[in-house]
Amino acid sequence: xxxxxxxxxxxxxxxxxxxxxxxxxxxxxxxxxxxxxxxxxxxxxxxxxxxxxxxxxxxxxxxxxxxxxxxxxxxxxxxxxxxxxxxxxxxxxxxxxxxxxxxxxxxxxxxxxxxxxxxxxxxxxxxxxxxxxxxxxxxxxxxxxxxxxxxxxxx
Amino acid sequence: xxxxxxxxxxxxxxxxxxxxxxxxxxxxxxxxxxxxxxxxxxxxxxxxxxxxxxxxxxxxxxxxxxxxxxxxxxxxxxxxxxxxxxxxxxxxxxxxxxxxxxxxxxxxxxxxxxxxxxxxxxxxxxxxxxxxxxxxxxxxxxxxxxxxxxxxxxx
Amino acid sequence: xxxxxxxxxxxxxxxxxxxxxxxxxxxxxxxxxxxxxxxxxxxxxxxxxxxxxxxxxxxxxxxxxxxxxxxxxxxxxxxxxxxxxxxxxxxxxxxxxxxxxxxxxxxxxxxxxxxxxxxxxxxxxxxxxxxxxxxxxxxxxxxxxxxxxxxxxxx
Amino acid sequence: xxxxxxxxxxxxxxxxxxxxxxxxxxxxxxxxxxxxxxxxxxxxxxxxxxxxxxxxxxxxxxxxxxxxxxxxxxxxxxxxxxxxxxxxxxxxxxxxxxxxxxxxxxxxxxxxxxxxxxxxxxxxxxxxxxxxxxxxxxxxxxxxxxxxxxxxxxx
Numbered sequence: 001x002x003x004x005x006x007x008x009x010x011x012x013x014x015x016x017x018x019x020x021x022x023x024x025x026x027x028x029x030x031x032x033x034x035x036x037x038x039x040x041x042x043x044x045x046x047x048x049x050x051x052x053x054x055x056x057x058x059x060x061x062x063x064x065x066x067x068x069x070x071x072x073x074x075x076x077x078x079x080x081x082x083x084x085x086x087x088x089x090x091x092x093x094x095x096x097x098x099x100x101x102x103x104x105x106x107x108x109x110x111x112x113x114x115x116x117x118x119x120x121x122x123x124x125x126x127x128x129x130x131x132x133x134x135x136x137x138x139x140x141x142x143x144x145x146x147x148x149x150x151x152x153x154x155x
Numbered sequence: 156x157x158x159x160x161x162x163x164x165x166x167x168x169x170x171x172x173x174x175x176x177x178x179x180x181x182x183x184x185x186x187x188x189x190x191x192x193x194x195x196x197x198x199x200x201x202x203x204x205x206x207x208x209x210x211x212x213x214x215x216x217x218x219x220x221x222x223x224x225x226x227x228x229x230x231x232x233x234x235x236x237x238x239x240x241x242x243x244x245x246x247x248x249x250x251x252x253x254x255x256x257x258x259x260x261x262x263x264x265x266x267x268x269x270x271x272x273x274x275x276x277x278x279x280x281x282x283x284x285x286x287x288x289x290x291x292x293x294x295x296x297x298x299x300x301x302x303x304x305x306x307x308x309x310x
Numbered sequence: 311x312x313x314x315x316x317x318x319x320x321x322x323x324x325x326x327x328x329x330x331x332x333x334x335x336x337x338x339x340x341x342x343x344x345x346x347x348x349x350x351x352x353x354x355x356x357x358x359x360x361x362x363x364x365x366x367x368x369x370x371x372x373x374x375x376x377x378x379x380x381x382x383x384x385x386x387x388x389x390x391x392x393x394x395x396x397x398x399x400x401x402x403x404x405x406x407x408x409x410x411x412x413x414x415x416x417x418x419x420x421x422x423x424x425x426x427x428x429x430x431x432x433x434x435x436x437x438x439x440x441x442x443x444x445x446x447x448x449x450x451x452x453x454x455x456x457x458x459x460x461x462x463x464x465x
Numbered sequence: 466x467x468x469x470x471x472x473x474x475x476x477x478x479x480x481x482x483x484x485x486x487x488x489x490x491x492x493x494x495x496x497x498x499x500x501x502x503x504x505x506x507x508x509x510x511x512x513x514x515x516x517x518x519x520x521x522x523x524x525x526x527x528x529x530x531x532x533x534x535x536x537x538x539x540x541x542x543x544x545x546x547x548x549x550x551x552x553x554x555x556x557x558x559x560x561x562x563x564x565x566x567x568x569x570x571x572x573x574x575x576x577x578x579x580x581x582x583x584x585x586x587x588x589x590x591x592x593x594x595x596x597x598x599x600x601x602x603x604x605x606x607x608x609x610x611x612x613x614x615x616x617x618x619x620x
């Protein structure tokens with residue numbers, strides 16, 4: 001296969017995102033994706049299985065960590081792809097992007113995860129030729145900042 | 156209700172643990188619980204919905220974060236309960252333990268999450284009268300250390 | 311002593327900042343301070359003792375961590391002071407602010423610490439009645455983002 | 466130069482450690498170094514310039530971060546050196562070890578930094594062919610655990 005257009009790349013990313021089993025389990029869906037700005041966002045709705053504290057009806061911290069890790073990782077993938085540039089052929093780029101993995105992540109839980117609907121967005125702090133550092137935020141449907149995170153990815 | 160015996164407290168913790176909706180979703184079960192040592196462990200089996208990278212058949216980072224956060228939090232709950240001691244009555248202790256929440260967490264992903272079965276264990280680094288810091292580890296069934304984490308909890 | 315005006319409070323913060331021995335050692339000076347926005351910044355010049363890698367003439371990671379921790383902590387102090395509000399008297403506020411301490415911090419080293427002069431700025435992610443979470447950034451004199459951090463403070 | 470013996474390597478590490486300007490400023494000295502176990506420790510004495518809170522006479526958080534970052538980094542260097550093995554020649558190993566840098570670090574401040582004398586020790590959580598993850602601890606002269614940290618290094 002030859003290098004895809006940026007529209008084709010977007011469609012590929014969307015396809016990979018939607019096939020991750022645990023992402024489907026949580027119900028996270030790719031929402032917006034700005035190739036040039038290297039930002040990406042995903043959204044999900046509250047459902048009973050995602051609750052961590054049913055006395056207070058708030059999301060489990062692990063659901064929030066899942067959203068941040070996933071969005072941070074896909075944002076990193078877009079940035080790593082652009083960083084690899086024209087010198088590396090498409091097959092090798094795909095190989096490297098498939099191996100992209102989270103090295104470490106910090107999550108800050110700023111407010112209880114209350115709401116019907118959540119949006120998680122990612123942006124890039126650093127792209128090197130081996131590592132990407134992403135920053136992530138999770139907001140609820142009242143635009144309250146529920147959680148932030150920073151994660152390092154290796155590709 | 157009056158102060159439970161340590162055996163009753165263990166049964167209560169077990170009951171609360173098993174009723175957390177997202178913990179059930181992941182399939183995490185309380186395994187061992189040492190009241191005096193303030194350590195606790197939980198286990199879960201791999202199942203298709205927990206996979207993050209199906210090319211490599213490894214756990215999603217969010218599943219690992221969920222296990223670490225849950226085990227760290229319940230270990231913190233046991234430590235906070237002991238720390239409150241005899242001066243605070245049982246009703247108030249319950250109120251405070253119900254509000255215990257994760258402030259922040261770091262997760263290190265040391266090896267790909269391969270395996271059939273995983274054990275996550277927690278221990279205590281600090282117990283104050285407001286904060287608890289827990290350290291967590293996740294091993295697979297070949298006793299490989301897959302992930303470690305540190306988290307701060309407020310109660 | 312009675313509650314200071316916001317101008318007097320600024321002078322007090324400046325005085326405390328400048329008297330911290332290790333802050334003097336590094337040469338960190340309070341630069342800007344916006345009481346309403348709860349932001350604060352400090353600056354320092356490169357000097358030979360601050361170098362970590364003399365083959366590359368870059369700042370030691372510990373110097374960067376010192377700047378982030380200090381700026382994050384003073385930003386948290388301003389936010390905690392405002393949060394305590396009118397219900398708590400000045401003496402008690404001072405007692406609590408003196409005890410404010412860092413619980414944990416994450417630092418990301420994004421680029422090598424090259425430059426003649428550095429500015430570190432802090433802002434607030436969360437202010438509760440016990441905890442404050444600050445975010446910090448360090449830029450060099452070419453406006454490059456050298457490092458970011460997130461820290462949790464207890465007061 | 467040809468590959469050094471492990472005794473010569475130890476002497477080299479000691480020499481590099483002692484020449485880092487900010488490490489000298491803090492007064493950190495290499496204490497023990499176990500090549501086979503990939504552990505390393507350093508020590509320093511309290512002195513007035515290292516104080517962060519002179520009301521309570523405790524170390525500045527930045528001093529603790531400096532000790533953890535330095536010890537974690539040198540422990541990582543030893544592990545990276547061993548990991549590179551016989552296939553890479555000495556000149557190239559030196560080049561790579563000189564570029565070893567901290568990617569990110571988490572520090573937990575567990576107890577106030579009181580004491581006359583401190584020991585900081587490091588061990589390895591992961592060594593890959595690009596990344597090393599170290600865990601660090603700081604104890605005072607009463608053997609109290611003052612601080613722990615985890616850091617990721619790239620080489």
